Amino acid sequence: MPREAEPSLNEKNFVLQALQDSVRLDGRELEEYRPLALTFGDQYGVADVTLGKTRVLAKASAELTVPYADRPLDGIFNIATELSPMTSPAFEVNRPTETEVLVSRLLEKTVRRSGALDTESLCLVAGQKCWSIRVDVHVLSHDGNLIDAACFAVVAALRHFRKPDTSMEGGVLTVYTPAEREPVPLSWLHSPFCVTWSFFGEEGDIALLDATWMEEQVRSGSCTISLNKHGEICQIAKLGGVPVEAVSLLQCTNIALIKAKDLSSKLDNWLAEDAKRRDKGGLLAELSAENDRVPDM
Amino acid sequence: MPLDTSTYSLALLRVDGRRWNELRRIHAQIRTQAAADGSSYLEMGHTKVMCVVTGPSEPGPRRGGAGGTGGGGGVGAGGQSKDAEVVVNIVIAGFSSVDRKRRGRGDKRTLEMQSTLANTLAATLHTHLFPHSQINISLHVLSQDGSLLAALINAATLACVDAGIPMTDYVTACTAGSTSTYAANDEGADPLLDLNHQEEQELPGLTVATLGDSDKVVALVCESRVQISRLEGMLAVGVDGCKQVREILDQVIKAQGQKMILDGTVDKGTGLNDMDLD
Amino acid sequence: MTSSQQVLLSPAELSYLHSSLSLTPPIRPDGRSPTQYRPLSAETGILPGTNGSARICFADGTEAIVGVKAEVEKTKRKWDDDAVYTENSHNDDEEQQQDGRGEASNGNGNSDWVELTVEIPGYRDDDPSTVFLAQMLSEALLADGGFIKKLRINRRFHWKLYLDILLISPPLSYPLPLLSLTTHLALLATRLPRLKSEGDEDPFFDDDWAAAPYLYSRNPTTKRIAERPPVTLLVMAVGGNIIFDPSKEELAVADVALAVSIGDATTSQRSQGEDDRMDVDSGNSGGRNLKLLSIRTVDPPSRLTPPGVANAANSAYGHAQVVNTGANQKMPEARQTESEAVEGVWKPPRGGAKAIVMGALVQKVLVRGGVADEVLDALEGVDTS
Numbered sequence: 001m002p003r004e005a006e007p008s009l010n011e012k013n014f015v016l017q018a019l020q021d022s023v024r025l026d027g028r029e030l031e032e033y034r035p036l037a038l039t040f041g042d043q044y045g046v047a048d049v050t051l052g053k054t055r056v057l058a059k060a061s062a063e064l065t066v067p068y069a070d071r072p073l074d075g076i077f078n079i080a081t082e083l084s085p086m087t088s089p090a091f092e093v094n095r096p097t098e099t100e101v102l103v104s105r106l107l108e109k110t111v112r113r114s115g116a117l118d119t120e121s122l123c124l125v126a127g128q129k130c131w132s133i134r135v136d137v138h139v140l141s142h143d144g145n146l147i148d149a150a151c152f153a154v155v156a157a158l159r160h161f162r163k164p165d166t167s168m169e170g171g172v173l174t175v176y177t178p179a180e181r182e183p184v185p186l187s188w189l190h191s192p193f194c195v196t197w198s199f200f201g202e203e204g205d206i207a208l209l210d211a212t213w214m215e216e217q218v219r220s221g222s223c224t225i226s227l228n229k230h231g232e233i234c235q236i237a238k239l240g241g242v243p244v245e246a247v248s249l250l251q252c253t254n255i256a257l258i259k260a261k262d263l264s265s266k267l268d269n270w271l272a273e274d275a276k277r278r279d280k281g282g283l284l285a286e287l288s289a290e291n292d293r294v295p296d297m
Numbered sequence: 298m299p300l301d302t303s304t305y306s307l308a309l310l311r312v313d314g315r316r317w318n319e320l321r322r323i324h325a326q327i328r329t330q331a332a333a334d335g336s337s338y339l340e341m342g343h344t345k346v347m348c349v350v351t352g353p354s355e356p357g358p359r360r361g362g363a364g365g366t367g368g369g370g371g372v373g374a375g376g377q378s379k380d381a382e383v384v385v386n387i388v389i390a391g392f393s394s395v396d397r398k399r400r401g402r403g404d405k406r407t408l409e410m411q412s413t414l415a416n417t418l419a420a421t422l423h424t425h426l427f428p429h430s431q432i433n434i435s436l437h438v439l440s441q442d443g444s445l446l447a448a449l450i451n452a453a454t455l456a457c458v459d460a461g462i463p464m465t466d467y468v469t470a471c472t473a474g475s476t477s478t479y480a481a482n483d484e485g486a487d488p489l490l491d492l493n494h495q496e497e498q499e500l501p502g503l504t505v506a507t508l509g510d511s512d513k514v515v516a517l518v519c520e521s522r523v524q525i526s527r528l529e530g531m532l533a534v535g536v537d538g539c540k541q542v543r544e545i546l547d548q549v550i551k552a553q554g555q556k557m558i559l560d561g562t563v564d565k566g567t568g569l570n571d572m573d574l575d
Numbered sequence: 576m577t578s579s580q581q582v583l584l585s586p587a588e589l590s591y592l593h594s595s596l597s598l599t600p601p602i603r604p605d606g607r608s609p610t611q612y613r614p615l616s617a618e619t620g621i622l623p624g625t626n627g628s629a630r631i632c633f634a635d636g637t638e639a640i641v642g643v644k645a646e647v648e649k650t651k652r653k654w655d656d657d658a659v660y661t662e663n664s665h666n667d668d669e670e671q672q673q674d675g676r677g678e679a680s681n682g683n684g685n686s687d688w689v690e691l692t693v694e695i696p697g698y699r700d701d702d703p704s705t706v707f708l709a710q711m712l713s714e715a716l717l718a719d720g721g722f723i724k725k726l727r728i729n730r731r732f733h734w735k736l737y738l739d740i741l742l743i744s745p746p747l748s749y750p751l752p753l754l755s756l757t758t759h760l761a762l763l764a765t766r767l768p769r770l771k772s773e774g775d776e777d778p779f780f781d782d783d784w785a786a787a788p789y790l791y792s793r794n795p796t797t798k799r800i801a802e803r804p805p806v807t808l809l810v811m812a813v814g815g816n817i818i819f820d821p822s823k824e825e826l827a828v829a830d831v832a833l834a835v836s837i838g839d840a841t842t843s844q845r846s847q848g849e850d851d852r853m854d855v856d857s858g859n860s861g862g863r864n865l866k867l868l869s870i871r872t873v874d875p876p877s878r879l880t881p882p883g884v885a886n887a888a889n890s891a892y893g894h895a896q897v898v899n900t901g902a903n904q905k906m907p908e909a910r911q912t913e914s915e916a917v918e919g920v921w922k923p924p925r926g927g928a929k930a931i932v933m934g935a936l937v938q939k940v941l942v943r944g945g946v947a948d949e950v951l952d953a954l955e956g957v958d959t960s
Contacts, residue, residue: 098408098412101405101408101409101412102409102412104405105405105406105408105409108405109520113520113521114522115522220420221420223517227525231524231525231526232522232523232524232525233519233522233523233524233525233528234522235519235520235521236503236517236518236519237517237518237519238514238515238516238517238518239409239412239413239416239417239516239518240412240413240414240415240416240417240418240419240420240515240516241416241417241420241515241516242420242515243420243507243508243511243513243514243515244513244514245512245513245514246507246512246513246514246532246533246536247512249514249517249532250528250529250532253525253528254525257525330632330636330638330743330744331632331635331636332635332636332637332638332744332745332747333636333744333745343624345622347640347743349696349743349744349745351745386696386697388694388696388741390640390642390694390739390741391642391644391692391737391739392622392624392625392628392642392643392644392737392739393624394624395624397644397646397737433696433697433745435696435697435745437640437694437696437741437743439622439640439642440622440624
């Protein structure tokens with residue numbers, strides 16, 4: 001298995017030395033995110049998130065299926081994460097690396113287990129028919145802080161997604177095409193966001209947000225906190241690494257809440273903008289015979 | 298869901314009759330396995346785990362997929378690294394839970410626990426003393442009743458002490474919860490120490506591992522939705538619980554040490570003679 | 576499949592080991608006699624959450640834990656099968672076992688009523704060696720036709736038995752004998768709740784665990800266990816000697832190694848002449864009536880050890896001959912020299928074992944008052960109540 005080249009000793013020392021003086025290589029403040037950008041695709045449920053040089057694409061899709069036998073009243077919701085060799089030669093197809101397992105576990109805990117999506121609303125006929133919602137996460141470019149970017153992309157994709165409308169009449173289930181009825185959004189309960197702290201130094205006393213790949217390679221520990229804007233923690237994962245004072249972890253959580261609120265309002269704005277862009281007067285406008293070509297003079 | 302909380306508010310006693318700040322019975326033994334370099338057996342209530350440590354030793358031949366799904370949870374880069382690699386392997390026995398449930402080795406939850414343990418121990422063990430080598434930690438879960446990750450961390454710490462691998466201090470872990478149902482923000486909620494399986498299912502909780510008797514948190518895992526205001530109370534109780542656990546583990550080690558001196562067993566000093574201290 | 580991980584012994588050491596094991600009587604590295612098992616300590620009922628459990632530690636430090644869990648399962652059945660059913664469904668052949676035809680309706684069992692898994696630390700659960708171990712252990716159980724029948728509740732329901740076998744210690748020696756003995760004890764200690772329902776109605780059970788009967792019933796007066804689960808013994812041949820319970824190093828020089836599963840047929844009323852059952856009537860000294868359940872050859876790692884080079888052929892001693900062992904295989908004259916046994920030079924065994932050696936091995940296992948008897952006696956001494 002090819003391995004990513006490690007940074008040289010000089011590079012490592014330089015980064016750490018600079019961090020001692022609270023200076024980051026790209027000149028950011030310690031608690032500052034890189035510029036975040038979100039583009040929605042033409043289809044519903046495609047979100048392309050760039051965070052500095054990290055780029056993640058998430059695509060939500062729905063299909064009709066049979067619910068699990070042990071949960072007849074719930075729909076199915078899955079998040080599939082793929083780190084392809086396109087991102088880094090260290091990732092191989094069909095062999096999940098530790099990073100991949102941890103990223104998918106974190107997304108699962110943050111979005112799925114915290115009940116962000118109401119799975120009961122996905123059930124159409126108890127025990128027989130339900131929607132299966134699947135989000136595929138593709139990492140297109142990896143420059144650190146995959147988790148925050150991936151989580152943002154998943155939430156954005158799911159909130160943007162519209163599933164076909166259905167109706168039940170006299171035991172007959174009808175699924176409408178987008179032309180017949182406008183697709184409906186998922187029943188969404190809350191939007192959790194991941195905020196990842198990186199700790200540096202022997203004592204773990206330097207903490208910063210949104211680490212780049214270089215910073216991730218020299219860090220001595222990390223802690224991912226998932227929160228929504230209501231101040232609910234959905235998940236905390238400090239999986240080992242350098243010991244950090246309990247009090248500073250609490251501080252980290254409070255700052256993470258501010259960041260999560262910030263991310264939340266950013267996403268709301270983007271979604272509103274996109275909705276405005278798409279809303280051209282609904283189906284009527286689309287069906288009108290006029291075209292917007294400017295007639296020749 | 299409200300079963301636990303409603304009875305709690307009446308008598309301030311939990312389902313198993315404990316107070317809010319009471320640990321379950323911890324029983325631990327070290328040196329349970331003659332063939333291993335270090336071993337331990339730990340019970341936290343009905344959660345029972347065994348740990349066997351082999352190494353530090355020369356990294357064995359890489360079996361197919363050992364780095365990925367097979368071995369799992371390796372920290373450090375194989376034999377090339379100047380630090381010893383900590384490889385953790387967790388086997389959750391099919392008979393450990395009430396309903397038999399088989400988890401393959403590819404189970405993501407197990408892989409995550411392996412990785413957590415490997416990272417937790419790598420931060421505490423002096424791995425820089427054993428370059429180009431490997432420390433193998435294999436854990437067996439014989440019975441589970443909540444606080445599984447905490448029990449695994451405690452057992453691994455004991456076994457590493459038994460193996461004589463130099464480490465900064467004990468890493469001890471325990472769980473803490475809160476009697477408020479998740480999302481509810483009632484001020485009267487009490488934090489709880491050391492959750493059992495039923496409480497873990499019903500109440501928000503977290504696992505915390507600390508280093509020695511300091512307040513330094515090595516690992517913190519919270520998997521349930523909880524109000525941010527509850528965190529401080531839970532963390533405080535958890536950290537305090539870790540200190541209690543540390544006392545208990547310390548007694549276990551000291552008792553075993555005394556017994557060995559009385560028996561006249563001279564410790565073979567695994568790894569001590571050929572270790573070069575710097 | 577190698578039967579244990581690679582042994583790091585030089586050709587000279589292997590040769591020494593081989594010749595000392597070929598002496599009469601053989602000299603084993605740990606001073607045991609050829610038929611002596613490693614001393615062991617055992618306990619049962621260690622896990623209250625299981626239907627039966629056992630733990631065994633061998634003196635060399637290897638340790639195993641077995642837990643048995645039972646669940647009630649609905650019996651799948653085929654009505655049209657009654658007529659076609661023949662008695663020889665319990666033979667050694669795994670394919671025939673696996674096709675799982677509905678023997679249930681005849682009051683017998685089905686091989687998928689038992690699920691057996693082996694966990695060895697550091698090995699994947701789909702590793703060939705792990706799968707092979709599980710296969711050997713389950714085939715011994717299934718070959719003992721009486722065992723599956725015990726799991727029948729009524730015509731519609733049966734017990735499904737899950738056996739989880741954990742090797743706790745690192746695999747220092749080939750773990751088969753250890754795992755087999757531990758499984759034996761765990762099955763002896765297994766209890767199933769007492770059935771309160773009658774006939775073919777949905778089963779319900781007595782809540783009182785103290786009233787739960789053992790899977791292997793005991794004689795109410797003498798407390799002796801009437802029938803016992805099978806045990807699998809590992810036995811190997813070196814030169815003319817037969818050695819029981821070989822260690823890893825001994826296995827590395829074995830000419831042939833066999834895993835022999837035996838059952839206790841003393842009180843068996845059902846020796847309906849199934850193909851693989853063979854009552855051994857040799858000798859009438861006290862002891863058990865043993866029956867042979869299954870035999871598997873175990874591939875000993877000795878075949879993978881590099882051969883030694885005699886001084887006469889070694890260029891390091893001034894001989895100009897080609898001694899590259901890799902090249903040897905291709906040159907007929909070099910193979911000639913290799914096949915000659917030279918005193919003190921290790922030569923890995925080639926080819927199969929002679930039928931007479933195989934026969935002797937099996938005879939030795941089944942002999943009355945022999946090792947198998949000793950092992951069963953020792954296991955009987957373990958308190959399983």
